[in-house]
Amino acid sequence: MRIRNLGYVFRLAFQGIFRNGFMSFASILVLICCLVVTGSTYVLTENITYNIDQLSGYNKIVCFVKEDAAEFELASLQEKIEKIGNVSEVRLITKDEALKSYEEEYGDFSYLFDMFEEDNPLKDSFEVTYKEGISLKEINTLVNSLENLEEDGIVKINNRQDITKKLDDLKNVISIVLTWLTILLFVISFFVVMNTIRLSVFSRREEIAIMHYVGATRFFVALPFLIEGTVLGLFSAAIAYGVQYFLYGALSAEVLGIGENGFVTVLPFEKFQWILAIIFAAVSVATGLVAGFAALRGDKKK
């Protein structure tokens, strides 16, 4: 069908938006919330998944040794660790070396560590590299074997698999909570947008009646309201995208600040920009359209 007077139809749609300014504003606000939560769910899970993948590829375990370990004790410990299954390399990092690497890392601020030169609080440690591609179960066995060396002087084991597991749990919690929040916000958005459009329908009910009498098609009568829904949706999507962008920038700076030196990777926003734009546009337009249809449906029954 050819639609004439498209300019007129758009004018009606915008009239509807401004006539019910407050409700339109509420619609846009709630849609923005909805979209930002959806977007955040997406970028968060993506980031966590990425970090989990990174960590799983990190095949090292660090074992710290008691403070007063003698050199021969360290040597025998190293020998014992090397004999454990799946271990491919064991490297001793003395506490002096550890301190030095800290100082190097902090560059200009290395004077902070001067006070430790005399009395180094760090411990000697072994960096245990295990074979790549071994299963989580095998890693656990390995960790257990290391723990059994407690009597030989091992006091602490840093295993990033633990962190991976924690991150995975976190990811699950986040995706469950945020998914439900998203659904809830969608339901709210839908009803707010629907009622906004219903108000427009109501304030134009006499025009609609006349249009039906003179033989306007249902589609032509509905068009301004569907456009109203779409415009509300797209407008919200545009703002939500901006909000998401700044939020992501601010939060990633924060995370990188607290992150242990390259321990956490934050993906650049550019990685999501297209998919987010598409999700936002599609989701908001769909909400606007469906709400528009629902609003008109309610009108028809009257």
Next chain:
Amino acid sequence: MIELQNVTKTYPNGTKALKNVNLHIDDGEFVFIVGASGAGKTTLSRLLLREEKPTSGQILVNGFNLKRMPEWRVPKLRRTLGVVFQNFRLLPHMTVYENVAFAMRAVGKKKKDIEKTAKSMLGVMHLDGKENNFPDELSGGEQQRVALARALVNNPSTIIADEPTGNIDPRLSRELMKLLVDINESVGKTVVVITHEQELVDYYRKRVVTLKDGEIVSDRTGGMFDED
């Protein structure tokens, strides 16, 4: 052409508004529908406009079978019908010109055609100079003529007027009736007028269909109150 065959309309609440009505109106006829309040006159017009479906029986209007017609074709039927309402139902926030142009826009007419046809229709209805007035700035007679202009502007073959003279003074109802008769006689449009006004009906000596309690009790040409 309008044709009703054994049409019965029972509202969902059980009211039998029309009972076994048979009626034939040829193209170009002028017909008054009269009857007491509650006789079923408005129900009849709503059936013709397909605002309601008959409970049983057949209705044909301008080539459309209203019983079998799918919903999406209703606009096509409506474009063959021009409706004049009792209180005119002009849109108060639109000017005279916009009210008429609105009806054309609603059916997707071209912008150029809208300007030309709406203007000339207002001329035909002697409304030149009133284009930019709002309905509440018009006299009752002028409002009538705007309503008629709107009903005619999409060039329907049939005019249906339900109590178009309802709330206006007798002089104005004569004026409107004269316009309707003119439209019927000069361009041959079918005109169906639902009315209470005995004087008018008697004066024009047209075909008169009388409804009583949902049934047609008389259908003849001449005054409603003529003695046999």
